[in-house]
Amino acid sequence: MASQEMEQLVQREYKQGFVTDIESDTIPPGLDESVIRFISAKKGEPEWMLEWRLDAYQQWLKMKAPSWAHLDYPEIDYQAISYFSAPKKPEDRPQSLDEVDPKLLETYEKLGIPLHERAALAGVAVDAVFDSVSVTTTFKKELSEAGVIFCSISEAIQDYPELIKQYLGTVVPKADNYFTALNAAVFTDGSFVFVPEGVTCPMELSTYFRINAANTGQFERTLIICEKQAQVSYLEGCTAPQRDDNQLHAAVVELVALEDAYIKYSTVQNWYPGDEDGKGGIYNFVTKRADCRGDRSKVSWTQVETGSAITWKYPSCILRGKHSVGEFYSVAVTNGRQQADTGTKMIHIGEGTKSTIVSKGISAGNSEQSYRGLVKIGPRAKGARNFTQCDSLLIGDRCGAHTFPYQEIGNATATVEHEATTSKIGEDQLFYCRQRGISEEDAVNMIVNGFCKDVFQELPMEFAVEAEALLNVTLEGAVG
Amino acid sequence: MLVVKDLHVSVEGKEILKGLDLTINKGEVHAIMGPNGAGKSTLSSVIAGKDGYEVTSGTITYEGEDVLEMEVEERARAGMLLGFQYPVEIPGVKNVYLLKAALNAKREAEGLGEIPAPEFMKLIREKLAFMQMDASFLQRAVNEGFSGGEKKRNEILQMLVLEPKLAMLDEIDSGLDIDALKVVAKGVNSLRNEDRAVLMVTHYQRLLEHIVPDQIHVLMDGRIVKSGDKSLALELEAQGYDWLQEETA
Numbered sequence A: 001m002a003s004q005e006m007e008q009l010v011q012r013e014y015k016q017g018f019v020t021d022i023e024s025d026t027i028p029p030g031l032d033e034s035v036i037r038f039i040s041a042k043k044g045e046p047e048w049m050l051e052w053r054l055d056a057y058q059q060w061l062k063m064k065a066p067s068w069a070h071l072d073y074p075e076i077d078y079q080a081i082s083y084f085s086a087p088k089k090p091e092d093r094p095q096s097l098d099e100v101d102p103k104l105l106e107t108y109e110k111l112g113i114p115l116h117e118r119a120a121l122a123g124v125a126v127d128a129v130f131d132s133v134s135v136t137t138t139f140k141k142e143l144s145e146a147g148v149i150f151c152s153i154s155e156a157i158q159d160y161p162e163l164i165k166q167y168l169g170t171v172v173p174k175a176d177n178y179f180t181a182l183n184a185a186v187f188t189d190g191s192f193v194f195v196p197e198g199v200t201c202p203m204e205l206s207t208y209f210r211i212n213a214a215n216t217g218q219f220e221r222t223l224i225i226c227e228k229q230a231q232v233s234y235l236e237g238c239t240a241p242q243r244d245d246n247q248l249h250a251a252v253v254e255l256v257a258l259e260d261a262y263i264k265y266s267t268v269q270n271w272y273p274g275d276e277d278g279k280g281g282i283y284n285f286v287t288k289r290a291d292c293r294g295d296r297s298k299v300s301w302t303q304v305e306t307g308s309a310i311t312w313k314y315p316s317c318i319l320r321g322k323h324s325v326g327e328f329y330s331v332a333v334t335n336g337r338q339q340a341d342t343g344t345k346m347i348h349i350g351e352g353t354k355s356t357i358v359s360k361g362i363s364a365g366n367s368e369q370s371y372r373g374l375v376k377i378g379p380r381a382k383g384a385r386n387f388t389q390c391d392s393l394l395i396g397d398r399c400g401a402h403t404f405p406y407q408e409i410g411n412a413t414a415t416v417e418h419e420a421t422t423s424k425i426g427e428d429q430l431f432y433c434r435q436r437g438i439s440e441e442d443a444v445n446m447i448v449n450g451f452c453k454d455v456f457q458e459l460p461m462e463f464a465v466e467a468e469a470l471l472n473v474t475l476e477g478a479v480g
Numbered sequence B: 001m002l003v004v005k006d007l008h009v010s011v012e013g014k015e016i017l018k019g020l021d022l023t024i025n026k027g028e029v030h031a032i033m034g035p036n037g038a039g040k041s042t043l044s045s046v047i048a049g050k051d052g053y054e055v056t057s058g059t060i061t062y063e064g065e066d067v068l069e070m071e072v073e074e075r076a077r078a079g080m081l082l083g084f085q086y087p088v089e090i091p092g093v094k095n096v097y098l099l100k101a102a103l104n105a106k107r108e109a110e111g112l113g114e115i116p117a118p119e120f121m122k123l124i125r126e127k128l129a130f131m132q133m134d135a136s137f138l139q140r141a142v143n144e145g146f147s148g149g150e151k152k153r154n155e156i157l158q159m160l161v162l163e164p165k166l167a168m169l170d171e172i173d174s175g176l177d178i179d180a181l182k183v184v185a186k187g188v189n190s191l192r193n194e195d196r197a198v199l200m201v202t203h204y205q206r207l208l209e210h211i212v213p214d215q216i217h218v219l220m221d222g223r224i225v226k227s228g229d230k231s232l233a234l235e236l237e238a239q240g241y242d243w244l245q246e247e248t249a
Helices: A003-015 A033-042 A047-061 A102-111 A115-121 A132-146 A153-159 A161-167 A178-186 A427-434 A440-456 A461-474 B040-048 B072-077 B095-109 B117-130 B135-139 B148-162 B178-191 B205-210 B231-239 B242-248
Strands: A149-152 A191-195 A221-226 A231-236 A252-257 A262-269 A283-292 A298-305 A310-313 A316-319 A325-334 A339-348 A354-363 A368-377 A385-394 A400-409 A415-424 B002-011 B014-024 B029-033 B054-062 B080-083 B090-094 B166-170 B197-201 B215-220 B223-228
Touching: A033 A047, A033 A178, A047 A161, A047 A178, A132 A149, A149 A153, A153 A161, A153 A191, A153 A221, A161 A221, A178 A252, A178 A283, A191 A231, A221 A231, A221 A262, A252 A262, A252 A298, A262 A283, A262 A461, A283 A298, A283 A325, A298 A310, A298 A339, A298 A440, A298 A461, A316 A325, A316 A354, A325 A339, A325 A368, A325 A440, A325 A461, A339 A354, A354 A368, A354 A400, A354 A440, A368 A385, A368 A415, A385 A400, A385 A440, A400 A415, A427 A440, A427 B072, A427 B090, A427 B095, A440 A461, A440 B090, A440 B095, B002 B040, B014 B040, B014 B054, B014 B223, B029 B040, B029 B231, B040 B054, B040 B072, B040 B080, B040 B166, B040 B197, B072 B080, B072 B095, B080 B148, B090 B095, B095 B117, B095 B135, B095 B148, B117 B135, B117 B148, B117 B178, B148 B178, B166 B178, B178 B197, B178 B205, B205 B231, B215 B231, B215 B242, B223 B231
Parallel strands: A191 A221, A221 A252, A231 A262, A252 A283, A262 A298, A283 A310, A283 A316, A298 A325, A310 A339, A316 A339, A325 A354, A339 A368, A354 A385, A368 A400, A385 A415, B029 B197, B029 B215, B080 B166, B166 B197
Antiparallel strands: A149 A191, B002 B014, B002 B054, B215 B223
């Protein structure tokens, strides 16, 4: 839609009497243009941002939700969702930890989450006094001295409009797919990172430090830009299981790497998977993509996915720059009634580009898991190389593991290797460990962690330790 | 220490052990010999608690306890350890990690705390040296890419660390050259004392030259048909098993 038309449309509707009380904290369920205007107004956004959102919304209206994934869930009623809600009022929330699902508390205990954080994670009405306030101040100072920008995307729209205009939506176009269009229309927050030329970010950046508003998880939008020779390591999520009142999550993450830049993006996703019957779990539809624009740039995705009822997620790399490198290391664990369809896309455009995919899927209980990966070698990608290793481990006999590898090779000089295995957790391995006195549960953990080693070693140290603990908790009771 | 009485065991409906009796006292080394398919490995597997073996009647008691009522890991922690004929590979799990987890599981059962890291490393180094194994071995994944000889040495290394009261060795000599056999035998012999016992299953008299048993039992068609001292092995070596078949028929 041309912007002129858009403007007319915007004005016409405004004339028709669009009035929303922007003092109110919540809007009723439903999605139409007034909702988008409300969100944009609430954020105090400039006009161009509102137009960007409205355009996305118009495109979304014409789209259909994808149905190709190996997932089974009831149709989502988008009119039944509230697209902007302030955190629940204290009186509506659990008043103490005594009112919280004891299973959740047990998990916190096992993960060693500090007491004062448990309440906040479980949504208890307490003044969440994070120690991070002072931490935040110190580390903000250090970052700004280095010239690194790290703030919420809402702040960035206000403070760095030129950067936002230049990069937002250039890696994941608004209407890339159904969920990205929805996200572009209604996103409420997310992170923004900019590392200027030649700078190596002095610390690992973590969303943990950005806890300034609750309920930003539903439609998050993250944009990370590394200029020439810049480097950053970004950590997303935390190992503690997070409750959220919003069932639908549709996040977008865009990474831009210019010449010789390196972005390492690590995720631990542990959204609420639902109760034993899978009720109440989060639906997680995420689009993550990196654009290796510059020559010799490198992007590395590492993810540990253990939560959510439904996961639909394919962190990808567009290897445009010559000799650029894309990596994807993934551990996905499903148990109970969880379903995950996840994988990656490596699009080789530039000469001498290289990609590595290591995917480890573990299915237990009644869960279903699919690996879906595309390796595409364009006609100009002379000497491109890909190595894919994709292993599935089954625990018990009621779960499923599926592999859907796609390859499109458009250049004869490319080398593409694919290795895949599916194995059942060996009775012999279990017996061997137990015959050495190790309990069955510890033996399963040991074997599974061994299976995931190749991926865990890609995680930043602290995350790796947490990820192992998380895996153990997730698979509890999976055998026997 | 171990008393097996009138043990009947079936695998997939087929009876393998048909009324086996065996008593092992502290300080003794017993060897079980016999032709292929006689049920030699079945015996040690049943004592260790492996799945797929159905005990239809009979009893196994260990230090007065009913073994058949114990979980696999409880049996191990109580001191019954099985050295496998074909130790399984566990990719990604370091040897040192398995050893430590196993030792700590045993210590926990005995009411001891976790072993302090320096103490553990000292212990491991000592045992490695004894088994003529390189320290790099600890960082390798359990049995992954090990040669036959390395796997068997590893089984004995675990025994030296875990110090079982009843060590069961299932064809520990198979696939070993003479030098490796000597090292393995040295390891097993170092375990022997008045409080411990060894039960080994083997095809060959060769092993018994290096680990001299107090008693030899011949297992045929699911029963022990003859017991004797070490001289019995020589008789078997010379005459095979057929004469026993006739004798018991």
